[in-house]
Amino acid sequence: MGVNLRGTMFALRRFVPFAIFWIILTSNDPGAWLPGLIAAGAATALSLHLLPASRATHVNFRSLASLAPGFLWRSVLGGIDVAWRAFHPRTPLRPTWIRYQVRLPAGGPRVSLGSELSLMPGTLGAGEDGDVMYIHCLDSNQPVLEAIVSEEERIARAIGFDLGGARD
Amino acid sequence: MAPAFSALTLFDVVLCVLIIGVALCSSSVRDLFAATVLLIIYGVFVAIAWVRLGAVDVALAEAAIGAGLTGVLLIGAVARLKITESPAAAVSRWQFAAKVIPASLGLLIASGLAYLVLTVEWRETLQAPVLANLPDTGVLNPVTAVLLNYRAYDTLLETSVLFAALIASWCTTHDDLWGERAGLRQHTRRAGILATFGRFLPPIGLIVGIHIFWAGADKWGGAFQAGTIFAAVWILAIMAGVIDAPNATGRSIRSFAVAGPMFFTFVALTGVLAQSFLIIPVMVAKPLTLAIEACLTLSIAATLMLLVLGAPRRSA
Amino acid sequence: MSVIVTATTILLLLIGVAFFLAGSMGLLRFPDVHARLHALTKADNLGLGFITLALLPQAADVWIASKLVMIWLLTMLAAATVSQLIARSALHEEDVKQEPGP
Amino acid sequence: MIEAYFFAATVLLMTVAVCLVRVLRGPTRADRMMGAQLAATAGVAILALISPAGSPAMLDVALVLALLGAFAAVAFVKAATIDGAGDPEEESQ
Numbered sequence: 161m162g163v164n165l166r167g168t169m170f171a172l173r174r175f176v177p178f179a180i181f182w183i184i185l186t187s188n189d190p191g192a193w194l195p196g197l198i199a200a201g202a203a204t205a206l207s208l209h210l211l212p213a214s215r216a217t218h219v220n221f222r223s224l225a226s227l228a229p230g231f232l233w234r235s236v237l238g239g240i241d242v243a244w245r246a247f248h249p250r251t252p253l254r255p256t257w258i259r260y261q262v263r264l265p266a267g268g269p270r271v272s273l274g275s276e277l278s279l280m281p282g283t284l285g286a287g288e289d290g291d292v293m294y295i296h297c298l299d300s301n302q303p304v305l306e307a308i309v310s311e312e313e314r315i316a317r318a319i320g321f322d323l324g325g326a327r328d
Numbered sequence: 329m330a331p332a333f334s335a336l337t338l339f340d341v342v343l344c345v346l347i348i349g350v351a352l353c354s355s356s357v358r359d360l361f362a363a364t365v366l367l368i369i370y371g372v373f374v375a376i377a378w379v380r381l382g383a384v385d386v387a388l389a390e391a392a393i394g395a396g397l398t399g400v401l402l403i404g405a406v407a408r409l410k411i412t413e414s415p416a417a418a419v420s421r422w423q424f425a426a427k428v429i430p431a432s433l434g435l436l437i438a439s440g441l442a443y444l445v446l447t448v449e450w451r452e453t454l455q456a457p458v459l460a461n462l463p464d465t466g467v468l469n470p471v472t473a474v475l476l477n478y479r480a481y482d483t484l485l486e487t488s489v490l491f492a493a494l495i496a497s498w499c500t501t502h503d504d505l506w507g508e509r510a511g512l513r514q515h516t517r518r519a520g521i522l523a524t525f526g527r528f529l530p531p532i533g534l535i536v537g538i539h540i541f542w543a544g545a546d547k548w549g550g551a552f553q554a555g556t557i558f559a560a561v562w563i564l565a566i567m568a569g570v571i572d573a574p575n576a577t578g579r580s581i582r583s584f585a586v587a588g589p590m591f592f593t594f595v596a597l598t599g600v601l602a603q604s605f606l607i608i609p610v611m612v613a614k615p616l617t618l619a620i621e622a623c624l625t626l627s628i629a630a631t632l633m634l635l636v637l638g639a640p641r642r643s644a
Numbered sequence: 645m646s647v648i649v650t651a652t653t654i655l656l657l658l659i660g661v662a663f664f665l666a667g668s669m670g671l672l673r674f675p676d677v678h679a680r681l682h683a684l685t686k687a688d689n690l691g692l693g694f695i696t697l698a699l700l701p702q703a704a705d706v707w708i709a710s711k712l713v714m715i716w717l718l719t720m721l722a723a724a725t726v727s728q729l730i731a732r733s734a735l736h737e738e739d740v741k742q743e744p745g746p
Numbered sequence: 747m748i749e750a751y752f753f754a755a756t757v758l759l760m761t762v763a764v765c766l767v768r769v770l771r772g773p774t775r776a777d778r779m780m781g782a783q784l785a786a787t788a789g790v791a792i793l794a795l796i797s798p799a800g801s802p803a804m805l806d807v808a809l810v811l812a813l814l815g816a817f818a819a820v821a822f823v824k825a826a827t828i829d830g831a832g833d834p835e836e837e838s839q
Contacts, residue, residue, distance in 0.1 A: 274725075279720070
């Protein structure tokens with residue numbers, strides 16, 4: 161029973177966003193609610209098949225929403241930074257690579273870290289090798305390492321993951 | 329009323345110039361990979377052009393096929409060709425002819441069409457009768473009505489052609505590989521970027537596809553567009569190593585591929601009992617059309633997916 | 645009031661287009677694959693974001709507005725993920741070995 | 747306002763046109779691929795900008811492009827691996 165209830169909760173946590181997505185797609189047409197039920201149900205089933213619910217996929221939407229403004233602001237800074245360099249007559253770049261020991265669990269969290277870094281000023285995620293993430297930096301003078309560490313900590317907090325205990 | 333030269337006209341002119349420019353670049357560039365990328369960009373531009381012409385159904389198909397699936401197919405094809413650049417010195421007379429003949433044929437057809445379009449007097453089009461008889465078809469989207477009712481012949485034959493293409497592609501399978509999974513055996517890093525992407529995006533694509541299918545009955549979209557979207561996310565999940573590619577001997581994938589043409593043919597034949605071949609009675613038009621559309625969507629999705637993956641092969 | 649809305653829309657449009665221009669400039673002017681990827685990923689998605697913002701006040705209803713935001717988020721998600729794959733695909737041994745890293 | 751949208755959309759078309767230089771010149775395939783990525787993102791923006799002049803259906807074209815625009819790049823990174831079916835992340839350094 162307890163397992164069933166947890167399973168239902170996991171399914172609902174995916175069903176609701178999918179249903180909202182459907183309602184937005186159809187401009188909340190009441191005639192589309194029935195196919196919407198089927199669509200969101202099918203998407204939930206597919207999603208649970210491809211990505212079974214577990215601790216690592218358990219995302220707290222409220223803390224995720226609290227991340228959004230800061231992330232958007234940093235991506236604006238990232239855009240301005242790269243635009244300035246692109247328009248500058250001498251394109252000031254001092255490219256370098258960083259090999260970063262990731263502490264986040266593999267899968268979604270690490271991919272989001274890479275994606276967010278790719279939108280932030282001066283960093284570009286380039287995948288991993290073991291637990292080492294390759295990060296390309298546009299300018300070696302920028303304080304990128306601090307930015308990477310704090311971004312990783314923010315994501316860890318959002319998914320309720322303890323970074324300290326992750327490594328031996 | 330409207331100014332002679334507005335931003336809308338400017339946009340349309342620039343778009344037309346770019347479409348022709350990209351088409352010329354794509355067909356004349358020597359590097360095959362560049363030509364493929366240019367063709368993808370061409371697909372994006374053409375989708376925009378269809379939107380500007382008000383043909384949203386066609387634009388959806390072009391966006392899904394031209395900018396999406398064709399890119400996947402052609403990039404895979406280019407990767408299999410070992411020689412990508414022909415040496416500059418080896419331009420023989422025959423190679424030159426091989427370029428000139430299709431180019432002049434294309435020019436001839438294009439100018440013939442342009443002559444027809446510009447000289448024909450458009451006194452009466454089929455638009456009025458199509459709209460007048462729309463209630464009898466069971467759907468409100470005139471494009472779907474034409475495809476599944478007025479010109480059902482065309483659509484039935486088209487889906488059969490698609491199915492025939494699939495069989496032809498299966499025929500190229502090497503004997504000892506028959507019964508293996510379609511295409512190469514895909515492998516990815518566990519929980520890597522590609523695998524995560526392939527687990528996350530398909531459900532979203534499924535909802536978008538169902539939306540396009542559902543809207544196809546009454547507004548825009550339809551079986552072909554939705555089927556292409558399903559095929560694309562299916563291929564993504566396979567390329568990401570999340571699910572296995574099906575094999576041609578599998579019973580479920582075969583019934584998927586054949587469902588559309590078979591159900592369509594069944595309806596066409598039962599029409600004979602009522603009135604004549606391929607007649608959809610008005611009373612059951614809506615459920616029947618939707619059922620045909622659903623079966624066609626499944627078949628198109630499965631067939632396109634299998635065609636893009638290709639016959640089973642072993643990595644060298 | 646509507647003057648302010650119009651002015652804001654035009655300003656946002658200009659910013660959005662400017663970011664797209666920056667993306668193209670970066671793609672043309674930056675010296676190597678990875679630097680160009682920076683320009684493409686950051687500038688273009690931000691440009692699309694500003695254009696989405698510019699379109700929001702003109703949207704017919706809240707659903708159309710939400711759909712615009714969805715389209716932007718979907719593009720950004722796909723582009724940011726795929727840019728990592730392209731970056732990795734273009735990564736060669738000698739690139740990373742030159743820097744000891746932290 | 748529609749006029750302003752179309753002006754913006756025209757400039758975006760030009761930015762894609764400028765990038766054709768990168769597609770033609772390369773030098774690597776990844777460079778050329780980026781041209782397609784840019785065209786997809788700009789295409790989404792253009793479709794969003796010209797949709798107020800037509801029907802909301804046009805936004806669905808933008809949605810499909812947003813969903814599928816990145817797929818060609820996925821096919822590209824897969825094709826660029828050693829056996830053509832791998833994952834760039836797998837290949838050990």
